[in-house]
Structure formats: C-alpha cells, structure tokens
Amino acid sequence: MRQFTIALVLGAVLLSPATLADEFTGTDVDRWQSEFDSVAKKGRELWTSGAVGTNGVACAQCHPNAANTHPETYPKFQKQLGKVAQLFEMVNWCIRNPLQGAALPADDPKMTALVAYIHKERKGVAIDAGKH
Amino acid sequence: MTRLITRRSVIAAGAAAGTLTTLPISMVRLAFGGTREDFSFTYISDSHIQQIKGASFVRNWDMGLKRAVAEANLITPEADFVMFGGDLAQLGKKEELDHGAEMLSHVKGKLHCVMGEHDYYLDLGEYWSKLYGPQWYSFDHKGVHFVVLNSILTTDEWTFHRWPTAEQRMLEMAGLDNPNGSPFMVGEKQRAWLKDDLDKVSKDTPLIVFSHSPLQKIYKGWNFWTDDAEQVQALLQPFKTVNVIYGHVHQIQYNQIGNISFNAVMATAWPWPYPDTYAQAGAHVPVLTVPMNRADPFFERDATGWQMIDVNSGRVTARYQLWDNGERVVGYDPKLGKPVDKKYQEAIVRKAPQLHY
Numbered sequence: 001m002r003q004f005t006i007a008l009v010l011g012a013v014l015l016s017p018a019t020l021a022d023e024f025t026g027t028d029v030d031r032w033q034s035e036f037d038s039v040a041k042k043g044r045e046l047w048t049s050g051a052v053g054t055n056g057v058a059c060a061q062c063h064p065n066a067a068n069t070h071p072e073t074y075p076k077f078q079k080q081l082g083k084v085a086q087l088f089e090m091v092n093w094c095i096r097n098p099l100q101g102a103a104l105p106a107d108d109p110k111m112t113a114l115v116a117y118i119h120k121e122r123k124g125v126a127i128d129a130g131k132h
Numbered sequence: 133m134t135r136l137i138t139r140r141s142v143i144a145a146g147a148a149a150g151t152l153t154t155l156p157i158s159m160v161r162l163a164f165g166g167t168r169e170d171f172s173f174t175y176i177s178d179s180h181i182q183q184i185k186g187a188s189f190v191r192n193w194d195m196g197l198k199r200a201v202a203e204a205n206l207i208t209p210e211a212d213f214v215m216f217g218g219d220l221a222q223l224g225k226k227e228e229l230d231h232g233a234e235m236l237s238h239v240k241g242k243l244h245c246v247m248g249e250h251d252y253y254l255d256l257g258e259y260w261s262k263l264y265g266p267q268w269y270s271f272d273h274k275g276v277h278f279v280v281l282n283s284i285l286t287t288d289e290w291t292f293h294r295w296p297t298a299e300q301r302m303l304e305m306a307g308l309d310n311p312n313g314s315p316f317m318v319g320e321k322q323r324a325w326l327k328d329d330l331d332k333v334s335k336d337t338p339l340i341v342f343s344h345s346p347l348q349k350i351y352k353g354w355n356f357w358t359d360d361a362e363q364v365q366a367l368l369q370p371f372k373t374v375n376v377i378y379g380h381v382h383q384i385q386y387n388q389i390g391n392i393s394f395n396a397v398m399a400t401a402w403p404w405p406y407p408d409t410y411a412q413a414g415a416h417v418p419v420l421t422v423p424m425n426r427a428d429p430f431f432e433r434d435a436t437g438w439q440m441i442d443v444n445s446g447r448v449t450a451r452y453q454l455w456d457n458g459e460r461v462v463g464y465d466p467k468l469g470k471p472v473d474k475k476y477q478e479a480i481v482r483k484a485p486q487l488h489y
Contacts, residue, residue: 055190055191060309070489122411
C-alpha cells in the first residue's frame with residue numbers, strides 16, 4: 001500500500017508540467033521576483049533602522065540609497081584587512097564600528113536582506129570584481 | 133596615521149598653497165570703489181550630535197565636533213568669527229542640542245549659527261532659537277553684508293498636518309533618502325524679508341549668504357535642493373559680488389550661477405556620497421566641482437573636517453581642513469569668473485581617489 005502511494009505521488013509529480021526542471025511559467029518568475037523584492041524591502045527597513053547596531057546609528061546615515069557601497073566590486077582586496085574580502089565582511093565592519101554592534105553570520109537572514117537591498121539599489125551596474 | 137591639524141600644519145599648508153591666511157591680515161585692498169579689509173572666518177558644520185540614551189551620545193560624531201573646535205581655536209591669527217552651518221543635532225532633541233552647544237561653546241570669538249533640518253523638525257526650531265536666537269538675520273563685517281537664512285522650511289501641509297507626532301515628523305525629515313520627506317524652501321515670508329534687507333544695501337557691497345541647504349538645485353532625491361532657489365537667486369543676482377556658503381551635503385561642492393559663487397562645506401560627523409554615484413539617479417553634481425577624495429571607511433574621520441574661509445575683496449576662498457587627507461583650497465578666480473580648485477581643477481592633475489562611481 002505504501003509503495004503504491006509513493007508510486008502514485010511520484011507519478012503525479014513527474015506528470016505535472018510545472019515540476020519539469022527546465023519548465024517555469026510567468027507566475028513562477030513573478031513569485032521569485034516578489035520573494036527577492038520582499039527580502040530587499042526587509043533590507044531597506046534594516047538599512048534605515050537604528051536597531052542593527054547598538055548606538056542608534058543607521059547604515060543610511062552614511063549611505064543614502066546604499067550609495068558608495070560598490071557591491072559590484074566584491075570580492076576585492078582590502079588593504080586594511082590584508083586580504084580579498086566579500087561584501088558581507090564590509091557590512092559587518094560597518095556594523096561593528098560605526099554602528100557599534102555585533103557582526104552577523106554570513107547567512108543570517110538579516111545579512112541576506114541587507115546585501116539584497118544593496119544589490120537592488122545598484123541594479124544595472126556591470127560586475128567588476130576586484131575594482132578599487 | 134591621522135594628523136592633528138595644528139597652527140604649524142595650517143601655516144605649512146598655507147605656505148604651500150601660496151595663500152596668506154596665517155599671515156597678519158591687515159592688508160587693505162582697493163576693490164569695487166571702496167576700501168575693504170581682507171579677513172577670515174571659521175566654518176564648522178553638520179555635527180549631528182546623536183543621543184543614544186541618557187548622557188550617552190554617539191562617540192564618533194562627538195569626536196568630530198570636539199576636534200573641529202579644538203583645531204579652529206589653534207589658528208593664529210584668530211579668525212574674525214565662527215560660523216556653525218546647521219545640523220548641530222541628529223534628531224532635534226534638547227539633550228542633543230545642549231550637548232552640541234556645550235562643545236560649540238568652547239570656540240573662541242563670536243559664533244553665528246544656521247538652522248539645519250535636524251535641529252528644526254522636532255519642535256520647529258523652538259529650543260534652537262532659545263540657544264542661538266533668530267533663524268534668519270543679517271550683519272555687516274568689514275564692508276561685507278552677511279545674510280543667514282533658514283532654508284530648510286517646507287510646506288505648511290507637510291509641517292503641520294501630515295504627521296501624527298513631532299517625533300515622527302523629525303524622523304521622516306532626518307532620513308536623507310526618505311521619499312516621505314519634503315523639499316526644502318526658504319519660503320515667501322523670508323524672501324520678503326530678504327528683499328527688504330537687501331534693498332538697504334548698495335549693489336557694490338559684497339554679499340555672503342549662509343544657508344543650510346544649497347540655494348541651488350542639485351539632487352531632489354536627497355534634498356540637495358531648495359525648492360525656491362531660483363527666486364532667492366533672483367534677489368541676489370543684482371549684486372556684483374555674491375557668495376553662498378551651505379552645509380547639509382557633507383562634501384566639497386562649488387558652482388557659479390550668474391553673479392553667485394557657491395561653496396559647500398564639510399561635515400564634522402560623516403561624509404555623504406556624491407549624488408551621481410547613486411546608480412538609479414544619474415548625474416547631478418555641478419560640473420565645476422572637483423570631488424573630494426573617496427572616503428576610506430577604515431579611517432573614522434576621513435572625508436570629514438572643517439574650513440577656514442578667507443574673504444579677499446569680498447570673494448570667498450574655502451580652505452578645507454580635511455582630517456586624514458590633504459587640504460583642499462577652492463577660491464574665486466577673477467579671470468575665469470568662477471570658483472576653482474587651486475590645485476586640482478584641470479582634469480589632467482586630478483587624482484584617482486577623486487574619481488567617484
């Protein structure tokens with residue numbers, strides 16, 4: 001009985017056109033975009049919030065519309081860190097120093113949101129990793 | 133790495149730039165049909181003193197203002213007076229204004245203040261006015277007519293009817309890139325006062341006008357903007373020599389529109405990006421402006437500072453005292469009829485860090 005159920009479910013899944021690896025619809029694209037947009041929107045909220053660090057300073061105080069963050073140039077060599085760094089490391093640098101807060105893990109949903117917002121504001125600029 | 137700007141370093145920089153700020157300023161020049169003494173004043177701006185809680189304030193911004201005041205006090209000979217260009221506080225709170233005013237009270241000499249939006253939109257300038265007096269006024273000094281404007285007003289609807297609380301109104305205006313903000317304006321009442329004030333002044337008298345926001349339109353999205361700028365400019369244009377000095381933008385900007393020379397001043401708190409670096413906005417910076425160096429975030433005071441303003445024959449030279457960076461000197465060139473950077477104006481001599489993207 002269990003085997004039959006599995007076969008039935010598997011059959012249904014395989015027959016459904018939307019589950020084919022190379023098939024997606026406009027509805028899918030819209031959903032994926034809106035998922036991204038909602039995370040970037042959350043990022044914008046964090047960007048303008050005084051609660052990311054501990055001293056009430058917000059990212060947007062120095063970076064209106066996330067300007068001067070240059071996400072397209074990462075990873076790049078940061079002489080002060082003595083290594084090639086990723087964008088999230090620089091975000092954490094700002095959280096630790098001007099915001100006097102605690103660094104976030106690279107995959108923290110808050111970090112994802114902040115990075116999504118930065119990229120959204122920089123849309124259209126060509127990738128140029130390593131550029132200083 | 134960081135160097136304290138001292139009397140010695142300013143003298144050295146002055147000598148290098150071939151200017152006379154630190155020499156006795158007793159020169160008398162003939163200009164515009166009268167005798168006029170050259171002089172200097174100090175300009176400090178945009179300290180954004182920010183309360184965390186109780187007696188605790190953001191250290192970074194405190195340090196900027198303290199340092200500017202300490203360095204300005206080391207200049208010899210003493211400047212004739214000190215201007216503060218607005219945004220003393222971050223959220224207009226009494227605690228922030230008091231804490232900033234306490235630091236600012238250590239400046240030597242007469243202090244004149246300009247209203248910034250961060251000082252204004254909590255209580256509509258009430259407490260600031262208790263500390264610093266009228267929000268717009270004029271005075272005369274050594275043959276120059278000075279005007280201070282409150283350029284950060286906006287519509288009555290936005291100011292009085294849009295927001296449920298004063299705190300929210302302040303927060304909405306405090307976000308530079310907040311679409312819920314509202315364009316700055318000098319407003320009809322103050323323009324009428326300005327017209328009246330200027331009617332009493334000879335058109336040969338040099339004018340220096342102080343505002344917080346630029347009295348020119350640079351980028352509306354960040355309120356690098358005054359909505360009635362053209363109307364204010366029209367009142368200034370009949371004068372032969374006009375200088376406008378503004379804060380708010382936290383960066384070196386300069387421009388010439390007709391008879392009016394514009395200079396922006398640095399913040400002591402933090403630098404702002406040039407509007408043309410915002411990829412969704414396009415170019416908005418006056419083409420005349422050679423930008424300051426791109427800020428290095430690893431140096432807390434980089435791309436902040438204060439300025440000495442030299443007034444020679446009624447024309448302004450802004451000497452930007454940049455912490456963690458070389459001095460920049462931007463002054464009016466009588467041959468070209470516009471302000472130029474004394475070192476970097478030509479494209480060929482510009483440095484890589486002056487390229488913003």
